[in-house]
Amino acid sequence: MQYITYNISNIYKNGITAIKKESANLVSARYPVRLSGYYAALIKRPDDAIWKQCMPDTRELEDDSQCPDPLDENGLSPVPGLIHRYPDRVVLLVSNRCAVYCRFCMRKRLIGSGDAPMGEDELRNVLDYIAVHPSIHDVILSGGDPLMLDDESLSKILAGLRAIPHVAIIRIGTRVPVTLPERITPDLCRLFRNFHPLYINTHFNHPNEITEESRAACALLADAGIPLGNQTVLLKGVNDSVDTMRALMTGLLAIRVRPYYLHQMDLVQGTAHFRTSVRTGLEIIRGLRGHISGLAVPHYVIDLPGGKGKVAILPDDVEIRGNTLHLRTYTGERVTYEDIITAPQE
Numbered sequence: 001m002q003y004i005t006y007n008i009s010n011i012y013k014n015g016i017t018a019i020k021k022e023s024a025n026l027v028s029a030r031y032p033v034r035l036s037g038y039y040a041a042l043i044k045r046p047d048d049a050i051w052k053q054c055m056p057d058t059r060e061l062e063d064d065s066q067c068p069d070p071l072d073e074n075g076l077s078p079v080p081g082l083i084h085r086y087p088d089r090v091v092l093l094v095s096n097r098c099a100v101y102c103r104f105c106m107r108k109r110l111i112g113s114g115d116a117p118m119g120e121d122e123l124r125n126v127l128d129y130i131a132v133h134p135s136i137h138d139v140i141l142s143g144g145d146p147l148m149l150d151d152e153s154l155s156k157i158l159a160g161l162r163a164i165p166h167v168a169i170i171r172i173g174t175r176v177p178v179t180l181p182e183r184i185t186p187d188l189c190r191l192f193r194n195f196h197p198l199y200i201n202t203h204f205n206h207p208n209e210i211t212e213e214s215r216a217a218c219a220l221l222a223d224a225g226i227p228l229g230n231q232t233v234l235l236k237g238v239n240d241s242v243d244t245m246r247a248l249m250t251g252l253l254a255i256r257v258r259p260y261y262l263h264q265m266d267l268v269q270g271t272a273h274f275r276t277s278v279r280t281g282l283e284i285i286r287g288l289r290g291h292i293s294g295l296a297v298p299h300y301v302i303d304l305p306g307g308k309g310k311v312a313i314l315p316d317d318v319e320i321r322g323n324t325l326h327l328r329t330y331t332g333e334r335v336t337y338e339d340i341i342t343a344p345q346e
């Protein structure tokens with residue numbers, strides 16, 4: 001199937017004129033630009049929350065302070081296309097294409113560089129690696145966007161993984177329900193049904209991304225028995241307010257998507273203009289917890305540089321002195337709680 005795609009040479013034909021062409025060309029030479037027709041149509045005005053996520057910005061080129069791969073994913077890759085950081089789970093980079101190239105992407109170094117999906121030999125090596133590591137129970141397909149592969153290629157990868165007995169669950173990380181919802185077809189969902197337990201984590205960052213189309217895409221996936229989670233990146237000027245996050249997280253529950261992670265922006269080169277302070281993130285979590293359904297509150301995580309892993313952080317709402325806890329409620333009230341432990345019976 002052919003989808004409408006805009007790149008740097010034809011976005012101007014579509015009424016997007018609020019960025020200087022020379023600047024856009026300069027940015028896209030280093031960090032490719034790509035938009036789906038669907039996602040481009042969500043832009044209501046220049047510089048709105050959708051625009052900021054997908055349109056090139058010269059500040060991407062000005063940020064040379066950080067490293068392109070701060071999480072050391074290259075260093076944690078024993079075979080090409082596989083990242084093995086935690087003992088029991090691995091990430092496979094099965095595609096380096098996406099429907100939209102998000103300007104804040106943590107894999108900015110790879111995205112859109114060439115069009116090669118994971119080749120047959122590479123897939124074989126990756127499957128062999130997993131097969132000889134029985135500690136691996138959870139395989140996460142990522143990229144790029146795995147759902148940019150055609151059904152046949154996806155099926156090959158999923159079947160290869162399912163043939164390995166110790167792979168208990170398969171996860172797919174995809175932004176396609178948000179950026180190219182028409183890719184979620186009944187055929188694709190029928191294919192997915194053969195590979196359960198299969199989980200999908202999608203990536204909504206703003207309430208304006210919750211549309212009739214994205215709702216329908218998520219409904220098809222949920223109806224195929226796939227639990228849906230969501231990872232949001234905390235982005236300055238896009239979603240760094242309590243009101244926006246409340247609308248996003250409760251809106252996701254209403255389309256059967258369970259918020260999973262809120263990511264502190266990684267220290268990736270070219271993304272500094274999106275980064276908020278961690279304090280902002282903690283204030284947002286404080287504005288969610290207790291105020292909206294607990295189901296709608298994601299874990300706020302920092303993925304530590306050097307590949308040390310994700311750490312979930314919480315606002316400082318507890319102080320322990322002896323057996324007395326000094327707690328802060330969601331309304332801000334200070335309450336003490338006695339941690340009474342009954343002595344075990346002899």
Ligand SMILES: *Cc1c(COP(=O)(O)O)cnc(C)c1O
Binds near residue numbers: 083310
């Ligand atoms: C995030 C991540 C995972 C998965 O972590 P969960 O907390 O289980 O979702 C696995 N491997 C790598 C390299 C990751 O970055």
Ligand code: SF4
Binds near residue numbers: 098102143145175203
């Ligand atoms: S869809 Fe995901 S992998 Fe692709 S550019 Fe956006 S954030 Fe990066």
